[in-house]
Amino acid sequence: MVDTLTPVLSDNWDTDRAWTLAAYEKAGGYSALRTALDSEQDDVIQLVKDSGLRGRGGAGFPTGMKWGFIPQGDDKPHYLVVNADESEPGTCKDTPLMLASPHTLVEGVIISAYAIRASHAFIYVRGEILHVVRRLQRAVQEAYLAGHLGKDIHGSGYGLEIVVHAGAGAYICGEETAMLDSLEGRRGQPRLRPPFPAVAGLYSCPTVINNVESIASVPCIVSNGAEWFNGMGTEKSKGMTLYSLSGHVTRPGQYEAPLGITLRELLDLAGGVRAGHELKFWTPGGSSTPILTAEHLDVPLDYEAVGSAGSMLGTKALQIFDETTCVVRAVLRWTEFYKHESCGKCTPCREGTWWLVQTLERLEHGEGNEGDLEVLVDLCDNILGRSFCALGDGATSPITSSIQYFRDEYIAHLAQGGCPFDPAAAMLFSTDEPVLATAGATGYTAGGVV
Amino acid sequence: MTADLATEQATKTVTLSIDDVEVTVPEGTLVIRAAERIGVQIPRFCDHPLLDPVGACRQCLVDIPDAGNGRPIPKPQASCTLTVAEGMVVRTQHSSPVADKAQQGNMEFLLINHPLDCPVCDKGGECPLQNQALSNGRGESRFTETKRTFVKPISISAQVLLDRERCVLCARCTLFSEQNAGDTFIALIERGSFQQVGIYEKEPFESYFSGNTIQICPVGALTSAAYRFRSRPFDLMSSPTVCELCASGCSLRTDHRRGKVMRRLAGSDPDVNEEWNCDKGRFAFRSTRLDDRLTVPMVRDDDTRDLRPASWPEAFAVAARGLTAVQSSVGVLPGGRLTAEDSYAYGKFARAVLGTNDVDFRARPMSHEEAAFLAARVVTRPAPTYEALEHARAVVLIGHEPEDESPIIFLRLRKAVRSHATRVYSIASHSSRGLYKLGGTLLRSRPGAEADVIAAAATNPDVALDAGGVILVGERMATSPGALSAVVSLAASTGARLAWVPRRAGERGALEAGLLPNLLPGGRPLSNAAARVDLAATWGLDLVSSTPGRDTEAILSAAASGDVKGLVVGGVHLDDLADPGEAVRALDAAEFVVSLEVRASAVTARADVVLPVAPMEERSGSFVNWEGRVRPFARVLDSNALSDIRVLSGVADELGRPLGLRTAADAMAEMSELGPWDGERPEFVPAAAEPADDGSPVVGQMVLSTWRTLVDDARAVDGEPHLAATARRPVAVLSAPALGRLGVGPGDHVRVSTESGSVTVPAVLGDTADDVVWLPANNGGVSLQRDLRARAGSRVRVERDGAR
Numbered sequence A: 001m002v003d004t005l006t007p008v009l010s011d012n013w014d015t016d017r018a019w020t021l022a023a024y025e026k027a028g029g030y031s032a033l034r035t036a037l038d039s040e041q042d043d044v045i046q047l048v049k050d051s052g053l054r055g056r057g058g059a060g061f062p063t064g065m066k067w068g069f070i071p072q073g074d075d076k077p078h079y080l081v082v083n084a085d086e087s088e089p090g091t092c093k094d095t096p097l098m099l100a101s102p103h104t105l106v107e108g109v110i111i112s113a114y115a116i117r118a119s120h121a122f123i124y125v126r127g128e129i130l131h132v133v134r135r136l137q138r139a140v141q142e143a144y145l146a147g148h149l150g151k152d153i154h155g156s157g158y159g160l161e162i163v164v165h166a167g168a169g170a171y172i173c174g175e176e177t178a179m180l181d182s183l184e185g186r187r188g189q190p191r192l193r194p195p196f197p198a199v200a201g202l203y204s205c206p207t208v209i210n211n212v213e214s215i216a217s218v219p220c221i222v223s224n225g226a227e228w229f230n231g232m233g234t235e236k237s238k239g240m241t242l243y244s245l246s247g248h249v250t251r252p253g254q255y256e257a258p259l260g261i262t263l264r265e266l267l268d269l270a271g272g273v274r275a276g277h278e279l280k281f282w283t284p285g286g287s288s289t290p291i292l293t294a295e296h297l298d299v300p301l302d303y304e305a306v307g308s309a310g311s312m313l314g315t316k317a318l319q320i321f322d323e324t325t326c327v328v329r330a331v332l333r334w335t336e337f338y339k340h341e342s343c344g345k346c347t348p349c350r351e352g353t354w355w356l357v358q359t360l361e362r363l364e365h366g367e368g369n370e371g372d373l374e375v376l377v378d379l380c381d382n383i384l385g386r387s388f389c390a391l392g393d394g395a396t397s398p399i400t401s402s403i404q405y406f407r408d409e410y411i412a413h414l415a416q417g418g419c420p421f422d423p424a425a426a427m428l429f430s431t432d433e434p435v436l437a438t439a440g441a442t443g444y445t446a447g448g449v450v
Numbered sequence B: 001m002t003a004d005l006a007t008e009q010a011t012k013t014v015t016l017s018i019d020d021v022e023v024t025v026p027e028g029t030l031v032i033r034a035a036e037r038i039g040v041q042i043p044r045f046c047d048h049p050l051l052d053p054v055g056a057c058r059q060c061l062v063d064i065p066d067a068g069n070g071r072p073i074p075k076p077q078a079s080c081t082l083t084v085a086e087g088m089v090v091r092t093q094h095s096s097p098v099a100d101k102a103q104q105g106n107m108e109f110l111l112i113n114h115p116l117d118c119p120v121c122d123k124g125g126e127c128p129l130q131n132q133a134l135s136n137g138r139g140e141s142r143f144t145e146t147k148r149t150f151v152k153p154i155s156i157s158a159q160v161l162l163d164r165e166r167c168v169l170c171a172r173c174t175l176f177s178e179q180n181a182g183d184t185f186i187a188l189i190e191r192g193s194f195q196q197v198g199i200y201e202k203e204p205f206e207s208y209f210s211g212n213t214i215q216i217c218p219v220g221a222l223t224s225a226a227y228r229f230r231s232r233p234f235d236l237m238s239s240p241t242v243c244e245l246c247a248s249g250c251s252l253r254t255d256h257r258r259g260k261v262m263r264r265l266a267g268s269d270p271d272v273n274e275e276w277n278c279d280k281g282r283f284a285f286r287s288t289r290l291d292d293r294l295t296v297p298m299v300r301d302d303d304t305r306d307l308r309p310a311s312w313p314e315a316f317a318v319a320a321r322g323l324t325a326v327q328s329s330v331g332v333l334p335g336g337r338l339t340a341e342d343s344y345a346y347g348k349f350a351r352a353v354l355g356t357n358d359v360d361f362r363a364r365p366m367s368h369e370e371a372a373f374l375a376a377r378v379v380t381r382p383a384p385t386y387e388a389l390e391h392a393r394a395v396v397l398i399g400h401e402p403e404d405e406s407p408i409i410f411l412r413l414r415k416a417v418r419s420h421a422t423r424v425y426s427i428a429s430h431s432s433r434g435l436y437k438l439g440g441t442l443l444r445s446r447p448g449a450e451a452d453v454i455a456a457a458a459t460n461p462d463v464a465l466d467a468g469g470v471i472l473v474g475e476r477m478a479t480s481p482g483a484l485s486a487v488v489s490l491a492a493s494t495g496a497r498l499a500w501v502p503r504r505a506g507e508r509g510a511l512e513a514g515l516l517p518n519l520l521p522g523g524r525p526l527s528n529a530a531a532r533v534d535l536a537a538t539w540g541l542d543l544v545s546s547t548p549g550r551d552t553e554a555i556l557s558a559a560a561s562g563d564v565k566g567l568v569v570g571g572v573h574l575d576d577l578a579d580p581g582e583a584v585r586a587l588d589a590a591e592f593v594v595s596l597e598v599r600a601s602a603v604t605a606r607a608d609v610v611l612p613v614a615p616m617e618e619r620s621g622s623f624v625n626w627e628g629r630v631r632p633f634a635r636v637l638d639s640n641a642l643s644d645i646r647v648l649s650g651v652a653d654e655l656g657r658p659l660g661l662r663t664a665a666d667a668m669a670e671m672s673e674l675g676p677w678d679g680e681r682p683e684f685v686p687a688a689a690e691p692a693d694d695g696s697p698v699v700g701q702m703v704l705s706t707w708r709t710l711v712d713d714a715r716a717v718d719g720e721p722h723l724a725a726t727a728r729r730p731v732a733v734l735s736a737p738a739l740g741r742l743g744v745g746p747g748d749h750v751r752v753s754t755e756s757g758s759v760t761v762p763a764v765l766g767d768t769a770d771d772v773v774w775l776p777a778n779n780g781g782v783s784l785q786r787d788l789r790a791r792a793g794s795r796v797r798v799e800r801d802g803a804r
Helices: A021-024 A031-038 A042-049 A063-068 A094-100 A100-113 A130-145 A176-181 A214-218 A217-226 A227-230 A263-269 A303-308 A328-341 A348-363 A370-382 A392-416 A444-449 B002-012 B031-037 B098-112 B127-135 B172-181 B210-216 B281-282 B312-325 B339-353 B368-378 B388-390 B407-420 B434-438 B450-457 B477-478 B484-492 B507-512 B529-539 B552-561 B579-588 B643-653 B665-675 B736-742 B782-788
Strands: A079-082 A120-125 A161-166 A209-213 A239-249 A255-259 A279-283 A317-322 B013-018 B021-026 B061-066 B090-093 B160-162 B187-188 B196-198 B221-223 B236-242 B249-259 B260-266 B298-300 B308-309 B331-332 B394-398 B423-428 B441-444 B469-474 B497-501 B566-569 B592-597 B609-612 B621-624 B630-633 B703-708 B732-733 B751-752 B757-765 B771-777 B795-800
Touching: A021 A130, A031 A100, A031 A217, A031 A392, A042 A063, A042 A100, A042 A217, A042 A227, A063 B172, A063 B210, A079 A100, A079 A176, A079 A214, A094 A100, A094 A130, A094 A214, A100 A120, A100 A130, A100 A161, A100 A214, A120 A130, A120 A348, A176 A209, A176 B331, A209 B407, A214 A217, A217 A227, A217 B388, A239 A263, A255 A263, A263 A317, A279 A392, A279 B643, A328 A348, A328 A392, A348 A370, A348 A392, A370 A392, A370 B098, B013 B031, B021 B031, B031 B090, B061 B098, B098 B127, B160 B210, B160 B757, B172 B187, B172 B407, B210 B221, B210 B260, B210 B281, B236 B630, B260 B281, B298 B312, B312 B566, B312 B592, B312 B609, B312 B643, B331 B339, B331 B552, B339 B507, B339 B529, B339 B566, B339 B643, B339 B665, B368 B477, B368 B484, B368 B497, B388 B407, B388 B736, B394 B484, B407 B423, B407 B434, B423 B434, B441 B450, B450 B484, B450 B630, B469 B477, B469 B484, B477 B484, B484 B497, B484 B579, B507 B621, B529 B665, B552 B579, B566 B579, B592 B643, B621 B665, B643 B665, B732 B736, B732 B751, B736 B757, B736 B795, B751 B782, B757 B782
Parallel strands: A079 A120, A079 A209, A120 A161, A239 A317, B013 B090, B331 B566, B394 B423, B394 B469, B423 B441, B469 B497, B566 B592, B592 B609, B703 B771, B732 B757
Antiparallel strands: A239 A255, A279 A317, B013 B021, B061 B090, B160 B221, B187 B196, B236 B249, B249 B260, B298 B308, B298 B609, B621 B630, B703 B795, B732 B771, B751 B757, B751 B795
16 A cells, blocks of 8 residues: 555655755755746746646645736736645644755745746744744745845846745634735734735735645646646546644554545555544544544545535545544534634624534533534534635534534433543543543643544 | 716616616625615625725625526625626525525624623614614524623723623724724724724824714714713704814714703715714814803993893893994904804994994904905805815815814815825925825925915926816915915916815805905905995995905904904904904903803903804804805704894894894895805905015024814813813924934923913924924913914924923
């Protein structure tokens, strides 16, 4: 099964000091940049279009098409903003990528900015991951010193400035228009669309916002060609991507494979579910994607198939939960996250998450009645598709999907007057320790499980 | 019709169907507006037709089975942000279960954290949340959990209180403050359910327009300290009226209960104030209910020399007797706050009853140049309108600070700047906060020497003034030699339209009514024999005196010297005059003084007969705003108080020369009959731009720049401490070199003095010329005219406090 892996982005992660310019260039880094600079900008855009690369941030929008929306010859500055505000619960792919090989991203940024004729690019990186911020800053500095950045890059006449901007800890700033507000120094809240960022984005100028992985995939496409890239993956989901496995899995981590691999295959690669346990439920792409169960083990993990299975590929953050996990407890933790991160701009998300958490808390403690489940489902119906941005939609996913698959478990809480699970049993660490009484209070449980 | 308007009307239309009703609307219309066209009200909170769409509250969701391209939009859409498309099919709550459920669900969310204090909430009874919860909400909430609570209420300014529990976070208030007023003193802070409207503690919500946020708040979250818990909407009578506090001409709604005004709200008039007004117009209405309100006539007792109450017949008789005794020389000073009808009555009283042309409405610094300018270039001429301002390519403000002196012009200019990229230039001493908010450019000038800068503006390639431009000239240019002459040349050479913007509500009407020594009603020049004959015919007189009259300052100095023996004085506040001391001497020296006033004043204290007149709410009439637009209003409160017309008519009857007018309607009818003068206008002879002094710098002296701020120590603000507390503090604006020369930093106190006195205020940094200092005219107990006898252009000494 090992040949299922296609390490491209992660290929150099295990080289010595992979994050340095020297190591990156030694492995052929920045050669794609020279190739790109020798091409016409529109040819680079066409190449990315031909490759079939789709946005790796979750929505899967074709990257080349997004670039094509940027008006040309409009005498306005163009901007490239890289969304490195990776905050989705369970998602951990951009962070290791930037940590291990920041130059992959920097090279991608230069090529992409060149293609869309931007002379300023911003990497909006989650402020909490300070080590990544430092690696990025150093990588950008190295790129400047090597002439990959700045004015007249390698005599091409093209110049680019990159700003690494650290966010201040709001999940909503991963929403692309909220990110633009935040970059402009405002409070991060999503903007009204239209105008779309491609027309009036950062500082009201045409702006492309791409996920880290999308941009990092550009150099290898430039080096190896569109056909190489779209030779991987499925019919409509081309190329390789980073799958992040976490939770009750023997070897958690990033697995780079072609789109369309199944969870069953990935679990084989990762040594399977935690020894002695079996899969109960999982998220295909972070907590905002409806959960799936063991019956979905053979669903190809591409944009279409996961959609058909009733969920979304999202960020390919595969959180694995075995049978020791209380689904109500997990869903409550996620919902608390959304309540905390709701920006407050629109009513359904702001008020709805406030309400959902309280109802779920009651249910977890076995208080309430079956009618509460109907209320929960109806509240989710009143939030989904009614909110200003996708945050509200995402908040409903774990609730509706968990009630769909595990309604009996909710009812069991009511019947027993409390949670039928031992939270310690779900913990990844210290399972031998008698931590039952204090598990909830340590804060360690949540970190370990969810 | 302006070109822009014509273009707008020629724009394409779009036909769509809403609840199966076809409606055709201009392209770009929002669905929520289109629905209003067919009488379908979609519930909403954040949406407001005069604010940018925001789509935050999600209450106005509708179903779109066909977006006009044959395809449905899968999710319900906010109709306040969705523009119409040809062939679009819209289903509102009336025809779509999806839309109805979305709205009900949203309403339920809005109410989970909303307190159930409707029974004690000011908004109860006129609350969009209450109303729409009933029309588009569930009967009972399913929420049984714990509500979020906040401390209630908190002050976000001395005037505005915030109850965060009630707030539905629609952002109307923050949007209005940011977009319309340009005062970003409030913003949404925190996140999720703890999002709230907040201020920076050191900069409270001291916007001149803060009251509008209270009015557009769709819940009871924002209330005013003045009105909170004072009454319930269903106990109030509402009367449409207009504002008397400046020349903007705002439409107002006055709410009253049992003969007492409880509050004033901005009325809706798209041509004038749209739906806004300023805090002064909204809150400053209590001064006429203070203890100093005059309710009965008073005459000076022959023995005690004190004023004693008298009956109206006695008071009329005493007034008539006194005026008869000094009839050869009576001056009439009606003041600038009268209705057009009252002004007309004053003019007729002076000219037809007393036989004098010594009448002048200007109770402020003035000049002959101004009188000539008004007679030749302003009276009866239509001025550019608010609409013209909104679409002007460039607006040049000359000696006019709109935010302080005509706040609705300021709001409209801000709209022009935001939506039509209008460029604003200001010929002033420094960049004011108002100019900054208009993104304007300062054409710096020294007070008293504006004429040169005005002349230079004609050829300034940046200003590029042409027929698409508007010139707004303020009243303080009256005392800048040659300035108004330069303004006339600027308008003539560029083709820009010209408007004179007085501060007081009654000045333009008084001008039209002929309350100037050189001007008869309807713009008739006194010097023109045909005009005098025309007027005499209407008034049933043999002739109207052709003797040139004295202006206010001449009347007062003549009274002080004994040449004028009697004075009839209306609403004149002595400290407003160029020389308050001279005015006091004039009143003391005059043999007989008749005062028509609402409240006791320095004039009534010196009067021989005091005839109380009705305040705004107790009379009817009309103001003429700066555009020349007539703003009629009806009486709001029942009252026995008499109008100026009725009082003057009573005196005239006793004099045996009836005025022929007893009501505002009589006056308006006679003015209409008379009509505007269609004969020759007086030629405007430009005055020479003589420098204010010989130009040689006087060591230690600076030129004073000043104007009155909107909220200041004016008597109109009396009785409203919450409003007064939002007034800007007195400061001295000085340039960096001037500060350096004085050895002071921003915040340090400086003493500003003349031979008449001194005031001490903190210094702030500004972009004034190095020998110019700006102070507000009448703020925080500092009145420049009273304390320093100084006005714009005066020489003052500025020193570090304690330096002497």
